[in-house]
Amino acid sequence: MTETANPFAAIAALIDGALEALEAEGALPPELDRRAVTVEPPRDPAHGDMATNAAMALAKPAGTNPRALAGLLAPKLAEDPRIVMAEVAGPGFINLRLAPSVWFGAVSAALAAGPDFGRGAPKGRRVNVEYVSANPTGPLHVGHARGAIFGDALAGLLEFAGWDVTREYYINDAGAQVDVLARSAHFRYQEAHGRAVEIAPGLYPGDYLAPVGVAMKAVFGDTLLDRPEAEWLPVVRDFAITAMMSMIREDLAALGVTMDRFQSEAALAAEGKVEAALARLSEQGLIYQGVLEPPKGKTPEDWEPREQTLFRSTAYGDDVDRPVKKSDGGWTYFAPDIAYHFDKVSRGYDLLIDVFGADHGGYVSRMKAVVAALSERKTPLDVKLVQLVKLFRNGEPFKMSKRAGDFVTLRDLVEQVGPDVARFTMLMRKNDAPLDFDFAKALEQSKDNPVWYVQYANARAHSVLRSGAEAGITEAAIMAADLASLTHEGWIEIAKKVAEWPRLMEMAAESHEPHRVAFYLFDLAGAFHALWNRAREEEALRFLQAGDEAGAPARLAMAKAVSVAISAGLGILGVTPVTEMR
RNA sequence: GCACCCGUAGCUCAGCUGGAUAGAGCGCUGCCCUCCGAAGGCAGAGGCCAGGGGUUCGAAUCCCUUCGGGUGCGCCA
Numbered sequence: 001m002t003e004t005a006n007p008f009a010a011i012a013a014l015i016d017g018a019l020e021a022l023e024a025e026g027a028l029p030p031e032l033d034r035r036a037v038t039v040e041p042p043r044d045p046a047h048g049d050m051a052t053n054a055a056m057a058l059a060k061p062a063g064t065n066p067r068a069l070a071g072l073l074a075p076k077l078a079e080d081p082r083i084v085m086a087e088v089a090g091p092g093f094i095n096l097r098l099a100p101s102v103w104f105g106a107v108s109a110a111l112a113a114g115p116d117f118g119r120g121a122p123k124g125r126r127v128n129v130e131y132v133s134a135n136p137t138g139p140l141h142v143g144h145a146r147g148a149i150f151g152d153a154l155a156g157l158l159e160f161a162g163w164d165v166t167r168e169y170y171i172n173d174a175g176a177q178v179d180v181l182a183r184s185a186h187f188r189y190q191e192a193h194g195r196a197v198e199i200a201p202g203l204y205p206g207d208y209l210a211p212v213g214v215a216m217k218a219v220f221g222d223t224l225l226d227r228p229e230a231e232w233l234p235v236v237r238d239f240a241i242t243a244m245m246s247m248i249r250e251d252l253a254a255l256g257v258t259m260d261r262f263q264s265e266a267a268l269a270a271e272g273k274v275e276a277a278l279a280r281l282s283e284q285g286l287i288y289q290g291v292l293e294p295p296k297g298k299t300p301e302d303w304e305p306r307e308q309t310l311f312r313s314t315a316y317g318d319d320v321d322r323p324v325k326k327s328d329g330g331w332t333y334f335a336p337d338i339a340y341h342f343d344k345v346s347r348g349y350d351l352l353i354d355v356f357g358a359d360h361g362g363y364v365s366r367m368k369a370v371v372a373a374l375s376e377r378k379t380p381l382d383v384k385l386v387q388l389v390k391l392f393r394n395g396e397p398f399k400m401s402k403r404a405g406d407f408v409t410l411r412d413l414v415e416q417v418g419p420d421v422a423r424f425t426m427l428m429r430k431n432d433a434p435l436d437f438d439f440a441k442a443l444e445q446s447k448d449n450p451v452w453y454v455q456y457a458n459a460r461a462h463s464v465l466r467s468g469a470e471a472g473i474t475e476a477a478i479m480a481a482d483l484a485s486l487t488h489e490g491w492i493e494i495a496k497k498v499a500e501w502p503r504l505m506e507m508a509a510e511s512h513e514p515h516r517v518a519f520y521l522f523d524l525a526g527a528f529h530a531l532w533n534r535a536r537e538e539e540a541l542r543f544l545q546a547g548d549e550a551g552a553p554a555r556l557a558m559a560k561a562v563s564v565a566i567s568a569g570l571g572i573l574g575v576t577p578v579t580e581m582r
Numbered sequence: 583g584c585a586c587c588c589g590u591a592g593c594u595c596a597g598c599u600g601g602a603u604a605g606a607g608c609g610c611u612g613c614c615c616u617c618c619g620a621a622g623g624c625a626g627a628g629g630c631c632a633g634g635g636g637u638u639c640g641a642a643u644c645c646c647u648u649c650g651g652g653u654g655c656g657c658c659a
Binding site: 292299327433447450515516533537544 | 585599620639652654656
């Protein structure tokens with residue numbers, strides 16, 4: 001991203017240069033650590049356009065006081081033509097006011113870049129984002145939808161920021177739960193042959209398996225009927241898993257989520273990856289035979305001490321060591337996960353991200369421990385926990401029960417509100433905060449609904465651009481317009497908001513928080529609507545003004561820039577920008 | 583009992599990785615508008631940032647602790 005597009009980066013560079021100069025003059029000691037120096041918009045706009053804490057951050061290591069250092073730095077900054085004012089304030093802030101041309105420069109950069117406005121230069125670094133990873137035993141539900149939306153938006157955000165991103169789904173196709181799936185499907189298979197069967201307790205009762213039974217009849221005829229379970233189970237299991245995964249892919253597609261890679265647990269196990277990963281930990285002396293203490297205060301009734309194979313996760317910050325083998329010698333759930341993360345580590349990523357449901361919070365520290373051990377602390381792992389979704393309709397919560405099979409599926413959600421509304425609404429919340437999702441409110445067409453509000457801003461911008469086109473104002477004229485003619489402070493406010501986008505996107509990507517993009521868009525839309533409303537009173541703020549056709553291209557350029565920023569942001573979130581309201 | 587997450591306006595939530603007088607929407611109160619550039623606009627009231635202690639120039643933000651809510655805690659995945 002160029003400095004023209006991101007004024008904050010440009011001014012940060014300016015400050016850096018000024019500090020170099022002070023250093024050369026001997027006013028600052030050499031080789032100070034400047035990482036704590038920031039440039040950001042002050043909370044109170046009266047303080048200026050940008051503020052830097054440089055003097056406060058460097059005063060102590062430089063052996064001086066903040067205001068004195070600021071007094072040296074501010075005049076140097078003021079020499080630059082882009083700086084209209086640089087003054088020392090408060091405990092040692094330097095407040096900067098910038099020439100409007102700086103903001104309009106960002107607007108021009110936005111117009112030139114189009115949907116790529118703010119996109120980061122390729123970093124040459126690879127990140128793996130694993131999300132959804134639901135068991136292949138049934139359709140995705142609303143909770144999965146949130147994880148899918150969050151993970152996908154995070155992946156999109158990192159991609160936009162310049163990462164090389166792999167979107168990955170881990171298929172738990174090797175545990176006991178897929179045997180249960182197979183038995184459930186076999187009942188449906190018998191049913192397809194006209195037998196009246198009761199689905200045994202403990203199996204999956206959902207109707208979604210009925211078509212699988214019918215399909216199996218078509219493929220296998222009656223060859224799997226009346227045979228010992230040991231003979232049909234592997235066949236039925238594979239068939240059912242394939243069917244479930246294709247259903248899950250369709251569910252994800254309905255939300256607009258496409259994975260780059262599906263990694264099968266069974267395939268890893270078949271390749272001996274579990275043994276290989278455990279051997280690797282063993283070489284490091286991290287595997288041992290031991291007996292775990294029972295949880296204090298809440299000892300299970302049937303607790304008795306047992307010797308198990310344990311992973312020394314406490315060596316990497318976990319609270320207790322974790323079992324990798326059950327007392328009967330079989331692997332625990334953790335073991336294949338170790339193998340899977342070993343596989344990811346050995347694929348050479350610079351960063352791993354796991355998106356888990358909140359109920360997997362207990363696994364975070366052991367996964368971090370194992371990745372640290374397997375990568376010799378070289379590959380960072382960030383685990384994002386996505387909290388529960390509570391569903392409402394007109395303020396009334398409605399219950400769902402997985403046992404009764406009447407839980408709300410992802411497909412129900414998408415069919416009722418559409419992928420765009422589902423995505424944006426769920427991204428208006430931090431991942432680690434619980435989410436109330438109200439079907440009625442999500443579809444409401446009013447200022448109270450952020451999705452509608454942002455889409456409406458984009459539609460308004462497009463509406464005025466269409467009117468401009470009808471009046472003969474060409475795209476070329478808009479692109480070539482001289483924005484210096486926009487002197488009203490209302491235009492400059494909008495230009496500032498647009499100019500914030502590249503910096504905001506970078507921060508959101510850095511902190512792995514896509515919700516910040518959604519909030520920015522809400523904010524930008526608010527600023528745009530506010531300008532629009534002001535124009536009722538102040539004709540100078542109207543995009544199209546009778547009698548001033550010459551100034552129209554510059555004003556329409558502002559509408560286009562807003563639309564460009566909204567489109568770029570919505571693109572990251574996987575939401576389609578609309579150009580007209582219906 | 584322990585670990586992790588959370589606690590900010592009456593409600594639902596932001597708060598830019600430690601900055602200046604803590605913000606938005608809803609709700610409430612008061613004005614204005616009903617101009618299709620429509621599906622409202624402007625303004626106001628409302629806060630001990632759960633409580634207490636600490637770190638420092640400076641804390642909603644970091645550390646400790648108490649309280650309250652959520653999630654999880656070997657042979658389920």
